Amino acid sequence: MMFIKLIRYDLRNGLLRCWKKFLISFCMFTVFCFDLYLNWVNCRLNPADLSLGDYTIFLFRGMREYIPDSSQPFIFPILWMLFYILIFYIVLYYPFQDLNGFGKNILVNSRKRSLWWLSKCVWIIFSVITYFALAWAAAIIFSLTTGTNLSLQINKLQLMMLGVRDVEMVLPIKNFVGLAIILPPLVAISMCLMQLTISLFVKPLYSFLFSISVLLISAYYKSELLLGNYAMLIRLDIWSENGLKSINGIYFSIILGLVSIVIGCIYFCRTDIMNKE
Amino acid sequence: MTSIKIDNVTKTIKNNTVLENINITLKSGVIIGLRGENGSGKTMLMRLISGLIKPTKGKVYINEKELGKDISFPESIGLLIENPAFLDDFSGFKNLQILASVKNCTTNEKIKNTIKAVGLDPEDKKKYKKYSLGMKQRLGIAAALMESPDIILLDEPTNALDSKGIEMVKNLLQKEKGRGALIVISCHDLSILQSLSDEIYLIENGKIVNHINTEKGEDAV
């Protein structure tokens, strides 16, 4: 019962009251969709041929594998990185503002530190889900506004523009939808939980720096051990035989998320709570 | 000989009048008490005298020089307004040393004596962030007094202090008064104000509604 009260408190103060941040994110998602629309217009293609699936793959695509070359600089996938940097920023401040402020009273009244911590973890999960829901909503609204269809079928031209080599590979929609709905948010939840746990040990600003570094290294190196790779749909095995196994991404995210929660809980239950960042 | 003249001053912040038609003349060698409820304008008045805020109407003169025009701040002032604020990663003595080095008008010896006078240990290496509330308050008072300023503004100096601390503040302020400083303090405790102050101004809703001369024991207004 106390746990439900804590979650309700966190959702009210950390989610509903931060509606401006989510509104700004929604505007950014709309701009991202417009980016794809503009790309097609500039390529003299008909943007009405785009579908919701195209907008979705555009948002979550990431980049193809980078092969270091003395003549080819690394150009980081700015849209994909901005997408994740925004959610890292959104979930960064609230737990510490709460702990250093009114939340101290809540913590004491809850009588169990682990409940407070778990409530924050649940708040992160809700925040990330809301964030991704807004991304989908922006894509849907943009599709409706521009007269494109709401099907999740991906245009072959779009695949070619994204650099997928075997465009004849017919992608079962349900695989794509399942992965697009599950994997990016799961990776984001896991990374946000990791950021929260790391900020118990170092200052939150440095845990944010660490999260950005993980994103960048994941973009740089295609590796099963770098979590960010699973958030890039274009690197998964749904597009090519050499792709990363999506199921590994799911396991990795869940395990990392759980480990972060457990380590954070153990540390939080034992640490002194003083006014600090 | 220090004088402060607040000439028909009004201060408005975002359509809120926080001070209205304030007229006061203060001379050195006295302790002025400000009394009023929370939000009545005592702290605002102190900010005004210190030059931290500028009046919307009217003028403030420090030694016949207009604040905000002839001078930006009183030349010799020590203040403790609202909560004391120092650098977390330095000790109390180091904090005061850093502040004192701005004007370079006091010595390390004097700083140490002032820290001792407020009941703290100048050799204590503990960082400010580890200080208790009472210790922070004492350090704040020390910062206001260490340079022997002509004007001393203390906003609720007895906050968080024990009875020994309150006695300490009283003794210190009497000494500063004897030196010729002009002291303005605000306090919720009427007994402290009455025992310390030569004059008490009662502020309500930004206006001075009463002026008591405690020596004569009568209302001057």
Next chain:
Amino acid sequence: MRNTLKIELKKAIHNKYFLITFAIAIFIALWSSVHTFQYMNRIQQYLLLIGNNKNPNHSADSLYNNWMGGQFGSFPTDLYYFILPLIAAFPYGWSYFQERKNGYSKNVICRCGRKNYVLSKYICTFIIGGITVLLPLIMNYIIVACFVPARMPDPCCNIHYAVFGDCMWSNLFYTNPLLYDVCYMILTFVFGGLWATISMMASYFLKNKFAVLLVPYILLIIFHYGIHSLFEWRIYLEASPINYVRGVMVDNISKEWLVFLELFILFIFGFGISCYRGIKDDVY
């Protein structure tokens, strides 16, 4: 003001944020040096393998395209420049906000005046922001110079340097590459310093320390996105500082007028707003 500036510099250097951020920057610079060393080792082994029968293409590898500012295709280098604005802002960009918020600025202002306080704070923030990004670059340059020869760049091999004919200061690169690198280091210093002062300016508009340090960075990333994605069909010049402080053409060509215009705008915003508000505003 000399006094207040000395005090500010002392405070800045003795604070934990500066030490940690500087350590991170140095670590990345060292990592880049190691990466370059390993690369050069591989090149040496390759040269031994091919013997004397094939063109060793010595011009492809020189100090001037293997130090961080002249390199590409190295993760530590790309990481460093991606987080460079954060490295510049973290050490002291938060200080003005914190002191205004906790009331410490009152103590200082009533002793030295608003103008002295704000100016000292601005200058110190600029210097600290600049040196935090500059010193690791210098360190990396010196280390790489210990094992990579400073061969004069050959215009025929420009593809290995990513410095093309119409790039900013390109003729300097092929005539006096050391001066070229120094110019880019100075550019990085100036950008780092100006960027740190943007956090100072942001403290008037934002309410918490994280926002003061991170919102300008996120806006910069959005700007970078705008230049390189949204308007990539319209803008063919490098307008994003994340790219143009590097001595290589990452995406688009950089031009002097655009670089200096942006730096000037950063200066106007950072200095102008900070000083105007710092001197005019009431202090609470």
